[in-house]
Structure formats: C-alpha cells, structure tokens
Amino acid sequence: MDTVRIFDTTLRDGEQSPGFSMNTSEKLRMARQLAALNVDVIEAGFPIASRGDLEAVQMVAKEVRDVPIAALARARKGDVSAALEALKPAVAPRLHVFLATSDLHLSVKLKMTREQALEDIGAMVRYGRQHVGVVEFSAEDAGRTDIDFLCKVCRVAVDAGATVLNLPDTVGYAVPEEYGAMFTRVREFLGDPDGITLSAHCHDDLGLAVANSLAAVRAGVRQIECTINGIGERAGNASLEEVVVALAVRKESFGVTTGIRLDQLFPASRLLTEITGAQVAPNKAVVGANAFAHEAGIHQDGIIKNPLTYEIISPQTVGVPNRSLVMGKHSGRNALRMTLKDLGFEANDAELAEIYRRVTTLADESKQLRARDILGIAHEVIRRRPAAMAAESSSIA
Ligand code: MN
Numbered sequence: 001m002d003t004v005r006i007f008d009t010t011l012r013d014g015e016q017s018p019g020f021s022m023n024t025s026e027k028l029r030m031a032r033q034l035a036a037l038n039v040d041v042i043e044a045g046f047p048i049a050s051r052g053d054l055e056a057v058q059m060v061a062k063e064v065r066d067v068p069i070a071a072l073a074r075a076r077k078g079d080v081s082a083a084l085e086a087l088k089p090a091v092a093p094r095l096h097v098f099l100a101t102s103d104l105h106l107s108v109k110l111k112m113t114r115e116q117a118l119e120d121i122g123a124m125v126r127y128g129r130q131h132v133g134v135v136e137f138s139a140e141d142a143g144r145t146d147i148d149f150l151c152k153v154c155r156v157a158v159d160a161g162a163t164v165l166n167l168p169d170t171v172g173y174a175v176p177e178e179y180g181a182m183f184t185r186v187r188e189f190l191g192d193p194d195g196i197t198l199s200a201h202c203h204d205d206l207g208l209a210v211a212n213s214l215a216a217v218r219a220g221v222r223q224i225e226c227t228i229n230g231i232g233e234r235a236g237n238a239s240l241e242e243v244v245v246a247l248a249v250r251k252e253s254f255g256v257t258t259g260i261r262l263d264q265l266f267p268a269s270r271l272l273t274e275i276t277g278a279q280v281a282p283n284k285a286v287v288g289a290n291a292f293a294h295e296a297g298i299h300q301d302g303i304i305k306n307p308l309t310y311e312i313i314s315p316q317t318v319g320v321p322n323r324s325l326v327m328g329k330h331s332g333r334n335a336l337r338m339t340l341k342d343l344g345f346e347a348n349d350a351e352l353a354e355i356y357r358r359v360t361t362l363a364d365e366s367k368q369l370r371a372r373d374i375l376g377i378a379h380e381v382i383r384r385r386p387a388a389m390a391a392e393s394s395s396i397a
Contacts, residue, residue, distance in 0.1 A: 209230070
C-alpha cells in the first residue's frame with residue numbers, strides 16, 4: 001500500500017493566523033508532540049518574517065532530530081538565505097520556496113510577468129539545491145492558475161531540482177473534482193517521474209479543505225499539508241486529524257496509509273488549545289468535546305449494545321482517555337481535577353467548582369461517568385474563558 005506523507009504546518013500557516021501565535025518555547029512543545037504523532041515533515045516557520053521566527057525554526061531544528069524540518073521562503077534571495085540559516089542545525093532540512101503563479105497574483109500583487117516568474121522559480125530552487133538536499137516548490141494560488149502555465153511552472157521547478165511540488169488552493173476556492181483534475185493534468189504533463197512527490201495544501205473557506213485534500217489523494221498526490229485543529233489563515237487549513245482519520249477509517253476506499261500514530265491526535269489537539277487558549281468547536285470532527293458524546297436515548301441504547309451502531313471511530317483510537325470515573329457524593333475534587341487534566345483542561349478554582357457541581361448532579365442520575373460525559377461539561381464551562389479574555393484584550397487595543 002502507498003504511503004501518504006503528512007506535512008504539518010501548524011507552526012507556520014497555523015501560527016501566522018490571528019490568535020494562534022506562539023513563542024519559541026511553545027513552538028518547541030508543540031513540535032515535540034508533532035514528533036510523537038509521527039508526522040513526516042514539520043514546517044516550523046517563515047524565517048524572513050522576524051528574528052524570533054528564525055530563532056524558533058533554528059531551535060526546533062536543533063531539538064527535534066527525528067523529523068525533517070521545513071522552513072518557508074518566498075522566491076527571493078534574502079528569504080532563501082534566512083531559511084537556510086534557520087535550517088542549519090537540522091538533520092534533514094527541507095527548503096520550501098514559493099511564488100504565486102495565478103495571473104491575478106502576478107499582475108496585481110507581484111507586478112511580474114509569467115516569464116519573470118519562471119526565471120525566479122528556476123533561480124531560487126537551483127540556489128536552494130546548492131545548500132540542501134530537499135527543495136519543495138509551491139505555486140501559490142495554483143487553484144486559480146492557468147493550467148498550461150502551471151504545467152510549465154512545474155517543469156521549471158523540477159528541472160531546477162525541486163523534488164516536491166505543492167499546488168495549493170491558497171484561497172479555498174476549489175471543489176474536489178476540479179482540484180483532483182488539476183493534479184491529474186500536471187502528472188500527465190510531467191510524465192509521472194520517479195522521485196517527484198506531488199503535494200496538496202487546502203484552505204477551508206468553503207468548508208472543503210479536507211474533501212479537496214482527499215480528492216488530491218485519489219488523483220495520485222502523496223503529500224498532504226495540514227494543521228492540528230485545522231488552524232490557519234482565515235477559515236483555516238485542512239485539519240490533520242480529519243484527513244488522517246478519514247484515510248484510516250476508509251482505507252479500503254483510498255488504498256493508502258499514513259505513518260500517523262492516531263492515539264496521539266487527541267493529545268496534540270488538546271496541547272494546541274492549551275497553548276493558544278482557543279478551544280475547538282464542540283461539534284468538531286474527531287477531536288471536538290461532543291465528537292463521542294451520545295445524547296439521544298436511542299443512540300445511547302445502541303452504543304451500549306454495540307458501539308458500532310453509532311460510532312465509526314472509537315474514542316480510544318484517537319487517544320481520548322478511556323478512564324471511566326466513578327463520581328458521586330464521596331468523590332473528591334482532586335480526582336476531578338486530575339481527570340480534567342487528562343482530558344486537556346486546566347480549570348481554575350471557580351470553574352472546577354462549577355464542573356464539580358454539574359458532574360456530581362449527573363453522577364447521581366447515572367452512577368458512572370465516562371470521559372466523554374465529562375468532556376462536554378468541561379467544555380461548556382471553560383469555553384467562556386477565552387471569549388472573555390479576547391473581549392478584554394480588544395478593549396485594551
Ligand atoms: Mn496556506
């Protein structure tokens with residue numbers, strides 16, 4: 001079975017979106033969890049953006065030794081040099097060069113002709129390859145790029161030494177059939193050469209990032225760029241946990257595997273919410289507080305008889321702690337605090353008191369509570385917090 005590589009860009013595309021910025025030590029904590037998850041590449045930052053970003057990439061490259069580390073650069077010498085400097089300590093560095101290729105971006109944003117774009121792509125990929133073994137090229141706004149020109153772009157990048165070609169739907173405009181067809185055309189044009197990996201990078205403006213990524217896999221793409229909890233520019237990137245769980249649950253249909261340790265998904269999601277203070281929606285697929293909660297009586301009855309009746313993924317598969325908790329009048333708050341910690345929630349005293357009150361009430365009714373029951377309650381109580389904080393900081397600004 002073919003392997004689809006998972007390129008995580010939580011620390012770059014995710015981190016650059018409002019409310020998700022991380023300092024170096026936070027990036028490092030997250031990078032270690034991404035390594036535990038066994039992602040194939042960690043994109044650690046955009047070194048030209050700031051000195052702090054350069055140092056964060058350097059630190060991740062120094063400390064995380066068993067996963068290739070990527071750094072982003074526009075197709076400009078200053079960008080590429082900064083990325084190369086940041087990647088120096090990496091065991092397996094990957095330079096990620098990008099340039100927009102749609103006529104809209106070329107004429108309005110870059111004020112550049114197609115010919116100049118081809119020249120810069122060739123020059124910067126070649127320059128990068130003089131220093132690192134793996135150069136990935138991204139054609140920004142590929143989803144809205146003239147397909148014949150996009151084929152030419154790919155040819156130039158490959159001839160200059162790029163071995164990974166990423167064709168992003170930068171603005172989240174594509175639909176699955178279209179996005180897959182783009183890759184099919186490019187593969188046919190290039191003649192499917194050995195040693196070249198095609199890559200998808202999708203945004204969720206129409207809620208199609210995961211669907212588009214999966215369509216790309218069907219069209220032969222073997223790298224997917226995605227983020228934990230789907231964080232990223234605007235509506236976010238394709239969510240890593242949704243992509244890998246979809247590929248795992250529907251393995252027969254896709255005929256591919258990933259190297260991801262599924263039981264590290266929930267811990268990764270919770271670590272990111274802890275670092276950024278931004279909770280995921282309760283109904284978020286795979287990692288939401290309600291993803292494994294069953295409210296309706298008919299559903300509960302089915303689940304008790306056999307979980308397969310209403311559950312296509314078991315909570316344990318994706319790492320939701322399976323400790324069932326006997327909560328009653330005699331249970332202590334400390335036990336609850338520990339259970340909340342297992343589930344990724346750090347409650348303050350007032351929140352703990354409120355959760356305790358509701359959990360014991362529920363326990364009186366149902367005797368035994370499971371992790372999934374407590375998840376929903378904790379989420380409801382704690383989610384009020386970041387909203388209040390955001391209101392506070394915006395009034396200061
Ligand atoms: Mn992006």
